[in-house]
Amino acid sequence: MKTRHVCAILGVAAAAGAIVFTQSLVATGDAQAPAVAKRMLAEVPVGDGALAARFALDFRPGGRVMQGPPMVANVATRPGVAGIAVTRALFAQRRLKTPAVGTSLKLVGRNGAYDLEISEVIDWERPAGFRSAYPNAFVSPETAATIGEDWERFRPEPFENIAAAFKSDAVRNMDRSKPLLLCAAALTALALLVNTLLLSVGARRREIAVLRLAGMTRSGVVRLLVREALALAAAGFAAGTAVAIAAVFAFAASDAATFPEGAAVSWGAVAAVAAATPLVAAAASLFAMKSALSVKPLEAASARPPRRSRAGMVVAFAFGFGSFVAVEVWGSSLMKAFVPSPEWPDAIVSILPAGVSSFDIEKLRNVEGVAWIAELQPLQVNFDPFEEMTGPGGGQTRESARPDGARGRGRGGPQRPKPGRNALLLASDRLPRFRFVAGDRESAEKAIATEDACIITSMMARSRNLALGGTVDLDCGRGLKMKLRIAGIVDLNWHLVTSRALVRGMNGAPANTDGPVFVGFDTLAACDPRPQQMVGMTHVWLDFDPEFLARHGAFEAGRRVEAGIVKALDGAYTEDDTGEVKGNAVRLHSRDEIADGTLAHGSDLIGAMAKIPFIFVFVVSIGFVAMLVAAADSRRRELAVLRAAGATRARLVAVLASEAAGVALRGLAWGFACGAPAGWLFTFPTRAAMANWGLPVCFEIPWATLALGAGGGIAAALAVALPASFAIILRATRRTS
Numbered sequence: 001m002k003t004r005h006v007c008a009i010l011g012v013a014a015a016a017g018a019i020v021f022t023q024s025l026v027a028t029g030d031a032q033a034p035a036v037a038k039r040m041l042a043e044v045p046v047g048d049g050a051l052a053a054r055f056a057l058d059f060r061p062g063g064r065v066m067q068g069p070p071m072v073a074n075v076a077t078r079p080g081v082a083g084i085a086v087t088r089a090l091f092a093q094r095r096l097k098t099p100a101v102g103t104s105l106k107l108v109g110r111n112g113a114y115d116l117e118i119s120e121v122i123d124w125e126r127p128a129g130f131r132s133a134y135p136n137a138f139v140s141p142e143t144a145a146t147i148g149e150d151w152e153r154f155r156p157e158p159f160e161n162i163a164a165a166f167k168s169d170a171v172r173n174m175d176r177s178k179p180l181l182l183c184a185a186a187l188t189a190l191a192l193l194v195n196t197l198l199l200s201v202g203a204r205r206r207e208i209a210v211l212r213l214a215g216m217t218r219s220g221v222v223r224l225l226v227r228e229a230l231a232l233a234a235a236g237f238a239a240g241t242a243v244a245i246a247a248v249f250a251f252a253a254s255d256a257a258t259f260p261e262g263a264a265v266s267w268g269a270v271a272a273v274a275a276a277t278p279l280v281a282a283a284a285s286l287f288a289m290k291s292a293l294s295v296k297p298l299e300a301a302s303a304r305p306p307r308r309s310r311a312g313m314v315v316a317f318a319f320g321f322g323s324f325v326a327v328e329v330w331g332s333s334l335m336k337a338f339v340p341s342p343e344w345p346d347a348i349v350s351i352l353p354a355g356v357s358s359f360d361i362e363k364l365r366n367v368e369g370v371a372w373i374a375e376l377q378p379l380q381v382n383f384d385p386f387e388e389m390t391g392p393g394g395g396q397t398r399e400s401a402r403p404d405g406a407r408g409r410g411r412g413g414p415q416r417p418k419p420g421r422n423a424l425l426l427a428s429d430r431l432p433r434f435r436f437v438a439g440d441r442e443s444a445e446k447a448i449a450t451e452d453a454c455i456i457t458s459m460m461a462r463s464r465n466l467a468l469g470g471t472v473d474l475d476c477g478r479g480l481k482m483k484l485r486i487a488g489i490v491d492l493n494w495h496l497v498t499s500r501a502l503v504r505g506m507n508g509a510p511a512n513t514d515g516p517v518f519v520g521f522d523t524l525a526a527c528d529p530r531p532q533q534m535v536g537m538t539h540v541w542l543d544f545d546p547e548f549l550a551r552h553g554a555f556e557a558g559r560r561v562e563a564g565i566v567k568a569l570d571g572a573y574t575e576d577d578t579g580e581v582k583g584n585a586v587r588l589h590s591r592d593e594i595a596d597g598t599l600a601h602g603s604d605l606i607g608a609m610a611k612i613p614f615i616f617v618f619v620v621s622i623g624f625v626a627m628l629v630a631a632a633d634s635r636r637r638e639l640a641v642l643r644a645a646g647a648t649r650a651r652l653v654a655v656l657a658s659e660a661a662g663v664a665l666r667g668l669a670w671g672f673a674c675g676a677p678a679g680w681l682f683t684f685p686t687r688a689a690m691a692n693w694g695l696p697v698c699f700e701i702p703w704a705t706l707a708l709g710a711g712g713g714i715a716a717a718l719a720v721a722l723p724a725s726f727a728i729i730l731r732a733t734r735r736t737s
Contacts, residue, residue, distance in 0.1 A: 002200075002203075003625060003626050003629045004195075004196045004199045004200060004203075004626035004629070004630065005196065005232060006626075007192065007195075007196060007622045007623050007625050007626040008192050008193055008195075008196035008232045008236065008623075008626075009232055009235045009236045009239060010236070010622050011188060011189060011191075011192030011193075011236065011619055011620070011622055011623065012189045012192065012193065012232065012233050012235075012236025012237060012240065012277075012280075013235075013236040013237075013239040013240030013243065014188070014240060014616075014619045014622075015185035015186070015188045015189040015236075015240065015616070015619070016185070016189070016236060016237045016240035016241055016244070016273045016277070017239075017240030017241065017243050017244035017247075018181065018185055018240075018244075018615075018616075019181060019182060019185050019244075019269055019272070019273050020240065020241050020244035020245065020265075020266065020269050020270055020273060021244035021247055021248060022181060023266035023268070023269035024244065024245065024248040024263070024264065024265050024266045024269065025248060025251070026266065027264040027265065027266040028248060028251075028252055028259060028262075028263050028264045029167060030167055030264070031261045031262075031264040032166070032258070032259055032260060032261050033163040033164060033165075033166040033167055034159060034160060034163040034261075035260045035261050036126055036163075036166040036260075037159040037160075037162045037163040037165070037166055038159040039260075040124060040126065040128075040134070040159075040166075041159055043124050044087060044122060044124050044134075044135070044136075046076050046078075046134075046135055046154055046156065047078060047079070049153070050076045050077045050078065050135075050153075050154040051076065051077045051141070051144055051151035051152065051153060051154065052074065052075065052076045052077075052133070052135060052151065052152060052153075052154040053075055053109065053144075053147070053149045053150070053151045053152070054072065054073070054074055054075075054109075054133065055072070055073045055075060055107040055108060055109050055114075055149075056070040056071065056072060056073075056107070056108040056109075057070065057071040057072070057073045057090070057105065057106070057107060057108070058070075058106040058107075058108055058113070058578050058585045058587065059071055059091075059096070059105065059106075060577055060578060061096055061097075063559060063577040064555065064593070065587050065588065065589060065593075066094065067500055067593070067594065067597035067598075067601070068094075068500070068597070068601070070108075070502070071090070071091075071093060071094055072093070073086075073090060073105075073107055073136060073137045074132075074133055074134060074135045074136050074137065075107070075135060075137045075138065075139055075144075076135035076137075076138055076139075076154050077138065077139060077140065077141045077144045077151075078138040078139070078140065079140060079141065080140065081119065081120065081138050081139055081140045081143070082119040082140070083116050083117040083118060083119035083139075083143075084105060084107075084116040084117070084118055084119065084137055084138070084139050084143075085118075085119060085120035085121075085122055085137065085138040085139075086098070086105070086118055086120075086121060086122065086136070086137045087121075087122040087123075087124045087125070087136045087137065088121065088122070088123060088124060088125035089124055089125050089126055089127040089128070089136050090127075090136040090137055092125045092126070092127045093127035093136075098121055098125075099118060100118070101118050101119060101120065101121060102117060102118060103117070103118045104116070104117050104118075104574060105117075105118060106574075106578050106580070106585055107147075108352060108353060108585045109147070109148075109149040109353065110149060110150070110353055111148045111149055111150075111353060111354065111583075112147075112148050112149075112353065112354065112583035112584070113352075113353070113580060113583055113584050113585040114147050114583075115574065115580070116139065116143070122138075126166060128162065128165035128166060129164070129165035129166070129167070132162060132165035134162055134165070135154070181612050182272070182276075183323070184323050184612050184613040184616050185616070186276060186280055187319045187320070187323060187613075187616070188319070188320065188616040188619055188620055189233070189236070189277075189280050190280050190283055190284055190287075190319070191312075191315060191316030191317075191319040191320065191620055191623070192316055192619075192620060192622065192623050193229055193232060193233065193280065193281060193284035194284045194287040194288060194312050194315055194316065195312030195313050195315070195316045195623040195626065195627065196232065196312070196623070196626060197225060197228065197229060197284055197285065197287070197288035197292075197312070198287075198288050198291055198311060198312035199312060199626055199627065199630045200228060200288075201225070201288055201291045201292045201295070202291070202630060202634075203630060203633065205295050208221060208224075208292065208295045209295050209296060209297055211224075212295065212296070212297040213297040218293055221292050221293060221295070222285075222289065222292070222293075224292075225285050225288060225289065225292050226281070226282065226285045229281040229282070229284050229285045229288075230278060230281045232281070233277045233278065233280060233281035233284075234277065234281075236277075237273060237274060237277045240273075241270055241273065245265055248263045248264075248265065249262075249263040251263070287315075288312075310627065310659075310663050310666075312623070312627070313623050313624065313627045313663050313667070314663055314666045314667045314670065315667075315670075316620045316623050316667070317617070317620055317621075317663065317664055317666075317667025317668065317671065317713070317717070318666075318667045318668075318670035318671040318674065319620070319671070320613060320614075320616050320617035320619075320620040320667075320671070320713075321617055321667060321668050321671030321672070321675065321709070321710070321713050322670070322671035322672070322674045322675030322678070323613030323616070323671075323675065324610055324613045324614045324617060324671075324675070324709050325671055325672050325675030325676055325678075325679060325706060325709070326613075326675040326676070326678045326679035326682065327606065327609050327610040327612075327613060327679065328606060328610050328679065328702050328705055328706060328709070329675065329676050329678075329679030329680055329699075329700065329701055329702070330679035330680070330682045330683055330686070331602065331606030331609065331610070331679075332602075332606065332700040332701070332702045332705075333679065333680055333683045333698045333699055333700045334683055334686060334687070334695070334698075335598070335599070335602040335606070335700075336696075336698040336700050337459075337493055337495075337695045337696055337698060338493060338495055338496055338598055338602070339493055339496075339595050339598055339599060340493055340494070340496060340497045340591050340594055340595050340598070341434075341435075341491070341492050341493045341494070342591075343432055343433055343434045343435055343490075343492065344432065344492070344494070344497055344591045345432050345541040345542055345543050345591065346542060346543045346544045346549070346554075346590065346591055346592070347541065347542055347543075347544070347558060347561070347588050347589060347590045347591060348376065348497065348501035348503070348539060348540070348541045348542075348588075348589050348591075349539065349540045349541070349542065349562065349565055349586065349587070349588045349589070350501055350502050350503075350538060350539050350585075350586070350587050350589065351536075351537065351538055351539065351540075351569075351581060351584045351585075351586050352502060352538055352584055352585055352587075353538075353584065353585075354536050354538075354582075354583065354584060355535075355536025355537045355538035355539075355584065356536055356537050356569060356581060356582060356584070357536070357537065358375060358536075358537045360537060360569055361373075361374075361375050361537060361540065363568040363569060364540065364565055364568050364569075366568075367561060367564040367565055367568055368548070368560070368561070368564050369544055369545050369548035369549075369552075369557055369560055369561045369564065370542050370543070370544065370545060370561060370564075371542075371543045371544060371545045371546070372430060372542060372543050373540055373541070373542040374428050374429055374430035374540060374541060374542070375427075375428060375429065375537050375539070375540055376426060376427075376428050376503075376539040376540055376541045377426070377427040377428070377521065377524055377535075377537070377538075377539070378424060378425065378426055378503045378504070378506060378538070378539060379424075379425045379427075379524055379527060379528055380422045380423070380424050380425070380504065380505075380506070380507075380509035380510075380513055381422055381423055381425055381474045381475070381476050381527050382419075382420040382421070382422045382474070382475045382477075383420065383421055383422060383423065383472075383473060383474060383475065383514075384473040384474055384475035384481050385473075385475070386420045386475060387420050387421040388418050388419075388420055388421075389418070389419045389420055389421050389422075389510055389512060419509070419510040420475075421514055422509065422510070422513050422514065423460075423472060423474060423513065423514055423515070423516075423517040424498060424503065424504060424513040424514075424515060424516045424517065425454075425516075425517050425519050425523075425524050425527060426503070426516045426517065426518050426519070427518075427519050427520060427521045427523070427524035428518070428541070429521070430541075431444075431445055431448075431455070431518065432541075434455075434490035434491075434492055435490060435491045435492075436488050436489065436490055436491075437458055437489050437490065437491050438461075438467070438468040438488065438489035439455075439468050439486075439487055439488035439489060440488070441488070443487065443488075444487040444488030447485070447487035447488075448487060448518065448519055448520045448523070449520050450520075451485070452482060452483070452484050452485065452519075452523050452526070453484060453485045453486070453487040453519075453520075453523075454472055454484040454485070454486060454487065454517045454518060454519045454523070455486075455487060455488040455489070455490060455517070455518040455519075456472065456486055456488075456489055456490075456515070456516075456517050456518075457489070457490055457491070457492045457494060457515050457516060458489055458490065458491045458492070458696070459492075459494075459515050459695065459696070460514055460515040460517070461489050462696075463514060463515075464514065466486060466489075467486070467489075468486055468487075468488070468489055469485070469486060470485075470486050471483040471484060471485055471486065472484045472486060472517060474527060476526075476527040476528075476529065477529045478529050480526075480527070480529075482523075482526065482527060484517070484519065484523065492516075494515060494516050495515075496594055496598050497589075497591060497594055498513075498516065499511070500589050500594050500597075501539065501587075501589040502587075503539060506538070507530075540565075542561070544557050544561065548560075554590050554592045554593060555590070555593065557590075558588045558590045558593070559577065559588075561588060562579055562586060562587070562588035563579065565579070565586060565588070566579035566580070566581055566586050569581040569582075569586075570582075571584075571586065607705075610709075614709060614712065617712070617713050617716055618716045621716045621717050621719070621720040622720065624660045624663075624664075624717060624720045624721045624724060625720060625724045627660070627663065628656050628659070628660060628721060628724050628725055628728055629724075629728060631656060631659055632656060632728045632729075632732060636732070639652055639655070639729075639732065642655070643733060649726075649729050649730065649733060652725075652729045652733075653722070653725045653726050653729050654725075656721070656724075656725035656728060656729065657718065657721045657722050657725045660717055660718070660720075660721030660725070661714065661717060661718065661721070663717075664713060664714055664717035664718075665714070667713075668710050668713055668714070672706070672710075676701060680699050683697070683698075684697075
């Protein structure tokens with residue numbers, strides 16, 4: 001078998017095997033879920049008549065307020081528990097080490113915050129999915145009675161119903177990346193087949209010319225090319241699928257505790273790869289068709305050595321690196337819209353769940369390290385006419401029974417209507433230095449202070465087709481509807497600030513929103529269906545004193561200011577660096593920490609996705625072996641002359657390796673030129689699918705990441721080319737010596 005054929009088969013096998021292996025791992029993970037759920041019911045049982053409630057957990061490893069969604073503690077009652085008994089799964093949901101017995105935990109409910117001491121650690125560390133309500137912590141019925149929340153009777157479910165909660169994040173991420181994996185694998189197989197077919201045409205030009213001279217028609221040449229492509233693709237599919245299935249079974253057998261049900265094969269993935277294999281082979285044949293049909297019968301008399309063909313390898317490398325570039329540019333361009341704008345204040349402080357009196361804001365004026373501080377009052381209000389919210393945050397609030405048969409305000413609360421698309425009203429007596437893209441700051445501030453006017457973000461203006469001077473129409477409930485005149489539009493990235501600071505999702509509203517709408521206090525009060533005496537000050541926003549911030553840094557400055565706020569509100573700061581004020585948890589959320597966490601998390605997600613095409617860059621590098629063999633054949637006389645002139649083997653190896661490096665550089669250039677605009681264009685359908693957020697059109701090129709990727713691509717090419725060149729030259733010089 002020719003070297004070029006071996007390279008093509010290995011490439012197709014790697015592409016097919018990657019799909020079958022990863023999708024079979026998904027199937028294997030899914031197959032374990034019922035067994036894991038059944039084992040959890042046995043190891044973490046909940047007694048008959050137990051009560052349950054759901055809390056957020058104010059847990060701060062290293063003293064830092066955690067970024068991302070809050071940790072959720074599903075607490076049930078169990079007789080004989082002193083303090084709180086926690087499972088390791090409670091902390092494994094965020095990959096955290098379980099704190100020691102005796103550590104104080106702060107639970108934040110709907111009605112208050114509660115400090116409980118860990119008295120027992122239950123050795124169960126498989127976290128259920130975020131939406132699962134199965135308990136991961138326990139308190140005694142007596143402790144539950146002292147916690148001012150609405151407890152409901154726990155409703156046990158058979159293990160089949162909760163099995164889906166044990167599909168791991170890794171498995172879900174593999175399943176989500178399936179489209180990218182399929183595209184990258186198909187492009188890889190296509191690239192290596194094209195490279196092999198072009199090399200094959202170049203090496204067999206004289207043979208094809210003889211066949212044409214003997215009467216073979218152009219259609220016969222086409223059939224010859226297609227048969228070769230189909231044979232190589234079929235062999236690669238068979239080898240890759242067999243190895244992938246064997247690897248899945250070996251992987252599952254190596255960790256019987258994690259995979260008690262053994263391996264499962266995704267026959268759907270096998271069928272999809274089998275169906276795609278002839279299509280990829282046909283596409284590769286089309287790429288090489290022009291070269292094959294250009295062979296003339298008169299070339300049968302030619303004594304020229306085979307032609308060198310670099311085009312196939314340039315295309316192959318461009319496909320691989322271009323896919324990597326496209327993913328990075330796509331992710332970076334989308335991520336730019338989620339990094340908080342620097343015009344946001346330095347920090348938002350949440351005082352949850354109930355807040356304090358608005359008069360207490362005066363106590364915060366002299367907190368050390370604060371340049372300015374102001375109340376920030378949020379309220380989510382549906383748009384008019386009502387637009388039902390679908391997707392995450394949509395659906396209907398569940399009704400469940402309390403032990404006494406009444407309806408409460410917690411998970412056993414009354415059935416609420418389906419949530420609608422809404423505006424997040426934010427009232428404050430201080431408007432930060434936002435950048436206006438329509439209107440001006442002076443007139444906008446005056447308008448929201450003296451009339452029912454508002455300032456919206458450019459995201460909302462885009463998503464709802466709003467303009468300066470138009471209106472935001474709101475349905476406030478109780479039959480009250482309001483029209484707010486748009487007095488200004490600001491360019492602002494707000495999403496993760498309002499999410500991390502828990503500004504959204506309060507009072508039963510969905511966590512999703514179309515964005516902030518800045519209004520005056522009187523306007524917000526008119527929209528609020530709650531009696532004014534029941535509305536607490538739940539948030540403030542502030543700027544640090546520049547000298548204080550420079551002296552301490554964002555993290556330490558935030559801790560000091562948070563402690564100062566707690567003290568000013570007559571609260572207490574606990575040993576584990578959490579603040580409590582009259583049954584509330586006080587948390588300071590620094591804009592810069594949110595931004596750093598956003599960038600780090602985004603880089604992790606994009607990097608994980610970019611690994612898929614970049615791994616195939618290494619697979620594509622296999623094609624350099626076939627290209628160098630063909631290059632050595634076409635340059636046989638040249639290499640012999642150099643050898644006779646005294647060139648060492650190292651010099652000849654360098655000649656071949658430099659050819660591979662040149663091809664890799666051309667492939668990288670074409671990959672960047674095509675991948676960057678492709679990645680940017682991919683952001684358009686992605687933004688369209690992200691329900692009406694009005695994300696801005698951004699084109700961001702992560703130069704540092706792409707430079708590292710290019711360096712990795714060159715390293716991959718040389719890692720294959722150098723040993724291949726040495727083997728080729730060693731064989732050639734032995735033959736001539």
